[in-house]
Amino acid sequence: MDVSGKVALVTGGAVRVGRAVALGLAAAGAHLALHYHRSADAAQETVSEARRLGVDAVAFQANLANPEEAWALARAAEAHFGRVDIIVHSASPFVRASLSGTTPELWRQVLGVLVDGFLVLARELTPGMVARREGGIVVILDRGTLDPWPDFLAHSVGKSALWALARNLAVELAPHVRVNGVVPGPVLPPPDYPEEEKVRIAQSTLLGRWGHPQDVVEAVLFLLRSDYITGEVLFVDGGERWAHRRPVGLRQTL
Numbered sequence: 254m255d256v257s258g259k260v261a262l263v264t265g266g267a268v269r270v271g272r273a274v275a276l277g278l279a280a281a282g283a284h285l286a287l288h289y290h291r292s293a294d295a296a297q298e299t300v301s302e303a304r305r306l307g308v309d310a311v312a313f314q315a316n317l318a319n320p321e322e323a324w325a326l327a328r329a330a331e332a333h334f335g336r337v338d339i340i341v342h343s344a345s346p347f348v349r350a351s352l353s354g355t356t357p358e359l360w361r362q363v364l365g366v367l368v369d370g371f372l373v374l375a376r377e378l379t380p381g382m383v384a385r386r387e388g389g390i391v392v393i394l395d396r397g398t399l400d401p402w403p404d405f406l407a408h409s410v411g412k413s414a415l416w417a418l419a420r421n422l423a424v425e426l427a428p429h430v431r432v433n434g435v436v437p438g439p440v441l442p443p444p445d446y447p448e449e450e451k452v453r454i455a456q457s458t459l460l461g462r463w464g465h466p467q468d469v470v471e472a473v474l475f476l477l478r479s480d481y482i483t484g485e486v487l488f489v490d491g492g493e494r495w496a497h498r499r500p501v502g503l504r505q506t507l
């Protein structure tokens with residue numbers, strides 16, 4: 254896929270990693286349907302920056318846990334641009350709660366954004382991709398996708414379900430729409446993250462350091478451009494998932 258001139262919908266695209274992906278797509282020449290939930294000012298800033306890169310960009314607000322708002326987002330994006338060729342689903346509430354703290358409301362909110370909202374976007378936007386015989390979807394996952402992460406129960410289950418959904422869509426929508434996932438490792442700490450935690454997490458990767466949102470951008474662009482890859486997941490995690498296999502003397506943090 255040549256990303257240039259395509260229309261990309263990026264969910265959660267106003268801030269942080271989602272913003273980097275949105276601007277990476279804009280820098281590659283894609284027009285931008287930029288979704289946000291609460292970060293209205295940041296969304297406008299990101300849209301302005303994308304326009305300075307020479308593409309059309311519009312911000313759309315939606316709570317993706319509400320299927321009607323997800324549906325309206327898809328309709329509004331298609332109405333403005335006439336088409337959507339790419340979806341990057343990055344929006345993701347990050348809520349620490351194990352079983353006892355996971356209320357039905359929290360569960361619905363987190364899985365609503367990760368799974369239900371994405372399902373609605375895919376249902377609404379992939380028929381156009383199929384008709385045009387070209388489309389690319391990338392879902393942004395994380396370490397909870399394949400491994401249990403009971404401190405973030407809903408998040409972990411939601412990411413696993415999102416990846417299951419994406420794999421199913423890769424099969425159903427082939428050959429013209431490709432669906433892949435990226436599993437970032439630690440690429441951007443929350444703003445007030447304690448220094449000692451940052452060090453501990455850096456050491457929990459094989460490469461001994463944090464990555465950068467741009468590492469995720471490169472992976473997303475690679476998957477969109479790689480016409481012979483679908484139903485695949487790409488880890489961009491500094492080897493975090495293999496760190497427990499290090500020889501005992503090297504396992505500083507385990």
Ligand SMILES: NC(=O)c1ccc[n+]([C@@H]2O[C@H](COP(=O)([O-])OP(=O)(O)OC[C@H]3O[C@@H](n4cnc5c(N)ncnc54)[C@H](OP(=O)(O)O)[C@@H]3O)[C@@H](O)[C@H]2O)c1
Nearest residue numbers: 265269270289290291292316317343344345395437440441
């Ligand atoms: N940061 C990392 O190191 C890291 C590591 C692994 C994976 N990831 C993945 O990368 C992606 C972005 O991570 P991040 O750290 O940049 O995220 P973040 O700072 O936690 O931002 C959360 C994003 O989700 C959106 N969102 C939250 N609730 C929503 C709702 N109800 N409806 C629609 N959107 C909603 C937010 O939109 P608004 O701000 O507009 O409200 C925001 O864009 C996520 O999928 C995350 O799992 C990040």
